[in-house]
Amino acid sequence: MTALADVGLYPELQKYGAADMSACFSCGTCTAICPLSENDATFPRRMIRYAQVGMKDALLSSKELWSCFHCGECSESCPTDADPGEFMAAARRYAIASYDRTGIARLIYLQPALGTLFAVLLAAFFAVFMYAGRGPQSTESLAIFTFIPAELIHDTGIVVMILVLLAGLAGVARMARAIGRREGVGWRSVFGDRAALARSGRALWSSLGRESLGQVRYRRECASEAQTVAWYRRRWFVHAVTIWGFLGLLFATGLDYGLAILGIKETGTPVPIWYPVRLLGTVAGLMLVYGTTVMIIDRVRAANRSVARSAPADWTLLALLWITGLTGFGLELALYLPEPPAWGYWVFLLHVAIAMELVLLAPFMKLAHAVYRPVALFFVALAREPREGAPETNG
Numbered sequence: 001m002t003a004l005a006d007v008g009l010y011p012e013l014q015k016y017g018a019a020d021m022s023a024c025f026s027c028g029t030c031t032a033i034c035p036l037s038e039n040d041a042t043f044p045r046r047m048i049r050y051a052q053v054g055m056k057d058a059l060l061s062s063k064e065l066w067s068c069f070h071c072g073e074c075s076e077s078c079p080t081d082a083d084p085g086e087f088m089a090a091a092r093r094y095a096i097a098s099y100d101r102t103g104i105a106r107l108i109y110l111q112p113a114l115g116t117l118f119a120v121l122l123a124a125f126f127a128v129f130m131y132a133g134r135g136p137q138s139t140e141s142l143a144i145f146t147f148i149p150a151e152l153i154h155d156t157g158i159v160v161m162i163l164v165l166l167a168g169l170a171g172v173a174r175m176a177r178a179i180g181r182r183e184g185v186g187w188r189s190v191f192g193d194r195a196a197l198a199r200s201g202r203a204l205w206s207s208l209g210r211e212s213l214g215q216v217r218y219r220r221e222c223a224s225e226a227q228t229v230a231w232y233r234r235r236w237f238v239h240a241v242t243i244w245g246f247l248g249l250l251f252a253t254g255l256d257y258g259l260a261i262l263g264i265k266e267t268g269t270p271v272p273i274w275y276p277v278r279l280l281g282t283v284a285g286l287m288l289v290y291g292t293t294v295m296i297i298d299r300v301r302a303a304n305r306s307v308a309r310s311a312p313a314d315w316t317l318l319a320l321l322w323i324t325g326l327t328g329f330g331l332e333l334a335l336y337l338p339e340p341p342a343w344g345y346w347v348f349l350l351h352v353a354i355a356m357e358l359v360l361l362a363p364f365m366k367l368a369h370a371v372y373r374p375v376a377l378f379f380v381a382l383a384r385e386p387r388e389g390a391p392e393t394n395g
């Protein structure tokens with residue numbers, strides 16, 4: 001790999017939230033303390049070195065960048081207050097903005113006022129767009145899909161998903177290609193033969209199943225708080241509950257549409273609270289609201305080193321997740337009240353507008369790490385798999 005020094009990298013990373021990395025004198029304390037450094041005596045120091053000497057390509061193609069859970073243990077121990085944990089978080093923000101070619105991620109991270117205005121206007125756009133296609137508000141029952149037709153939500157949702165897939169997959173493909181080239185992993189190493197497929201299957205299970213959904217290493221290795229913090233307030237648990245809640249809501253929404261397509265249940269048909277899809281949505285919503293509420297409280301109180309500093313984009317994402325969960329519950333309450341309340345229609349409109357915005361902005365915000373991280377961890381897991389022959393060149 002040709003390494004060209006980018007003298008603008010270091011000041012650029014500071015714009016994304018990195019502390020004064022010139023204070024780092026490579027003492028290695030962060031490596032000694034980091035529960036993820038394992039046998040790698042250079043993690044996370046190597047990332048800081050890349051920034052110091054302007055090795056932009058090396059930084060962006062580092063699969064290890066996404067291993068870090070931002071537990072903050074290295075920052076607690078750094079003798080010069082270079083805050084390596086926050087550096088890693090800033091580098092990931094920088095990476096998300098670099099992989100995104102629309103400029104939206106950069107706007108959100110570097111221009112907080114404009115980014116917030118953009119988020120508010122986008123939510124307003126979705127609300128006005130849905131409202132323009134509204135139908136009558138029944139007073140006999142809370143007929144939310146007569147007020148905002150299911151077809152309108154469905155068609156708008158498909159357009160949003162296509163945009164998200166185009167923007168998101170382009171970014172992920174850029175990252176995967178960069179890491180793949182560096183690691184000497186190409187299509188043939190992943191899919192070439194049965195042995196390659198078996199290795200890839202194990203790496204996929206490790207990155208997606210154990211690490212991302214199961215949070216195994218986060219739970220076991222960033223466990224300094226295990227002695228002092230109740231299990232339901234520990235960072236890995238709150239993070240996991242938020243992920244599971246968000247995925248559960250996406251799954252319940254998809255399932256509801258699936259049942260409608262199969263002709264089993266029309267979207268919007270009243271069902272008892274224990275109906276499986278409704279129950280799944282309720283439990284998932286509870287998890288999302290619990291997780292995001294604890295995260296907001298911890299950030300407000302700067303409860304630990306990992307949340308000592310919050311970027312405006314952190315608040316925007318938490319606010320969108322929290323409002324989505326809370327309006328979902330408000331809607332559920334309205335649906336089961338004996339008298340249909342008129343406010344239920346407006347809560348529904350807000351819920352749909354914010355949920356659409358959340359999905360549309362996902363590739364440009366911290367939420368994108370939900371995809372970037374498993375892909376990078378796939379390469380980490382693949383590197384541990386024994387492989388015959390010399391590395392191939394990625395085409």
Ligand code: SF4
Pocket residue numbers: 023024025026027028029030031045048077078079080081082083084
């Ligand atoms: S502990 Fe601080 S000074 Fe030491 S290598 Fe890590 S970041 Fe640099």
Ligand code: SF4
Pocket residue numbers: 033034035036044067068069070071072073074075084085088222
């Ligand atoms: S924040 Fe935690 S996981 Fe990340 S580099 Fe520091 S010690 Fe390691």
